[in-house]
Amino acid sequence: MKSHLYLMALISVLISCKSTQKTATEFVPTFSVSKKTTHKIPEGKDYTFGYLEVLENRNNPNGNRIKLPIYIFKSRSKNPKPDPILYTVGGPGYTSMRASKYMEYYKYLDDRDFILFEQRGTQYAKPSLDCPEWAKAVYQSNFPNFDPTKTDSLFQKAAKACNEQLRKKGIDLNYYTTNQIAADINDLVNVLEIEKYNLLTMSYSTKIGQVLIRDYPDKIRSVVMDSPLPLEVNYDEESVKNLLETITKLLSDCENDEKCNSSFPNIKNRFFKYLEEKTINPLQVEIKNPKNGKIETFYLKGEDLISVFSSAYTGDVPNIPFEIDRLLNNDLTSVKEQLSYLFQEPGKGVGIGMRLSVWCAEENPFNSLELIKEETNKYPELKGLSPAVYDNEICEIWSVNKESEIENKAVKSDIPVLLISGEYDELTPIKWAESMTNNLVNSYHLIFKGWKHGPTTNWSNQCAMELANKFFNNPNEKPNADCFEKIVSPEFKTE
Incomplete structure (x- = not known):
């Protein structure tokens, strides 16, 4: 059964667009209902699905039009609150549609309608900026017989090929940026004639939230930023430092825990020395290729072996010291399991083009190349690991316009904001959210002990989602719940 939410507004917009006499230079964004959805929705859900149509380049009314899929899920409440929640996910380059x-698991629907918004250039948007060439390059570079001296040229060729095939389709890569996505959301809110709404963002999409707060604040009632990434932070300059700081925190907590320290004494120093040693003399690991039965030999450095932490999720946190100890004792069971995934066929590179456009327009231009070079060789445990998501040469090939300086400046606002962090999140560390509270003067910060990235999507414990929903219901006070009081430092596995 489809929801009638906003349908009168939609019908009036569509009728007015058809009946109004327009010149060739006018364009009005529209929302069109579609029976064909991106995913099969479970029975019993009351929703509307359709596409928002906007201009690729808002300065060219006669140029390309793009279509963004939108779900509007009706609240389970008989008397829903009037201000819906709009949710878009991170990446950049991930799809929001999978949610x-x-x-049925989203608590927000108990009180409000819930809108899923797909960012331009991502998987179900039209067009989707996919880069199969990049996915193939990742696949090739991970094989043990690949010559690492050819890594740069491999990815540069992939970026060039992807860039060329997207531009041949007539896509202007300059307009797939955070600023444009925020404008798309503002268009949707206006098309649906929403008077007030709440914004739910996570990781990269918290940047979208900050731009909306700055440029289109009037209709925003409240914002939740899960694992926030501040506009003013230069991610590429410090990602390696953040990784080391976060694992240092976790292993220090193990050493301060009597049981963990007794089982794994001095684990922090032993692990860091191990990473440093393997960076000089890589760990040799043999694994059977499941495709042909051939034994393949991998040589793993510190930057590879730290994945015992960096690839872990919140549910894995209690096991991390145990897994590190296994590695230190040359038990390679988990390492071989991770390596086995490298033999899977390359994907389609979904959303990679959008990710490149965002990063090369609004992150790379503000980087200090000297600092990145220094950071790459600064830490003996991870020597050679660049903190940059994309090398400068890749962005030169991608060749998109630099965003204005304001996209690298902190946003100031008195709109109510809830910042949510995981204690062991190396991707968007606690310190970033803490710094944002200085400029978001009506904000609150919750830190989830023992958790990693994206607390509101921790399905084994929905406490962060519960607190986010409480905040949407009362954004003028810091939310609290019994579940939050019960979250304490992890009980580390020792045997």
Whole structure:
């Protein structure tokens, strides 16, 4: 059964667009209902699905039009609150549409309608900026017989090929940026004639939230930023430092825990020395290729072996010291399991083009190349690991316009904001959210002990989602719940 939410507004917009006499230079964004959805939605859900049509380049009314899929899920409440929640995910380059299959688990629908918004250039948007060439390069570079001296040229060729095939389709890569996505959301809110709404963002999309607060604040009632990434932070300059600081925190907590320290004494120093040693003399690991049965030999450095932490999720946190100890004792069971995934066929590179456009327009231009070079060789445990998501040469090939300086400046606002952090999140560390509270004067910061990135999507414990929903219901006070009081430092596995 489809929801009638906003339908009168939609019908009036569509009728007015058809009936109004327009010149060739006018364009009005529209929302069109579609029976064909991106995913099969479970029975019993009340929703509307359709596409927002906007200009690729808002300065060219006669140019390309793009279509963004939108779900509007009706609240489970008989008397829903009037201000819906709009949710868009991180990346950049991830799809928001996958969440449509799991709406029964979203607490927000108990009180409000819930809108899923797909960012331009991502998987189900039209067009989607996919880069199969990049996915193939990742696949090739991970094989043990690949010559690492050819890594740069491999990815440069992939970026060039992807860039060329997207531009041949008539896509202007300059307009797939955070600023444009925020404008798309503002267009949707206006098309649906929403008077006030709440914004739910996570990781990269918290940047979208900050731009909306700055440029289109009037209709925003409140904002939740899960694992926030401040506009003013230069991610590429410090990602390696953040990784080391966060694992240092976790292993220090193990050493301060009597049981953990007794089982794994001095684990922090032993692990860092191990990473340093393997960076000089790589760990040799043999694994059977599941495709042909051939034994393949991998040589792993510190930057590879730290994945015992960096690839872990919140549910894995209690096991991390145990897994590190296994590695230190040459038990390679987990390492071989991770390596086995490298033999899977390359994907389609979904959303990679959008990710490159965002990064090369609004992150790379503000980087200090000297600092990145220094950071790459600064830490003996991870020597050679660049903190940059994309090398400068890749962005030169991608060749998009630099965003204005304001996109690298902190946003100031008195709109109510809830900042949510995981204690062991190396991607968007606690310190970033703490710094944002200085400029978001009506904000609150919750830190989830023992958790990693994206607390509101921790399905084994929905406490962060519960607190986010409490905040949407009362954004003028810091939310609290019994579940939050019960979250304490992890009990580390020792045997």
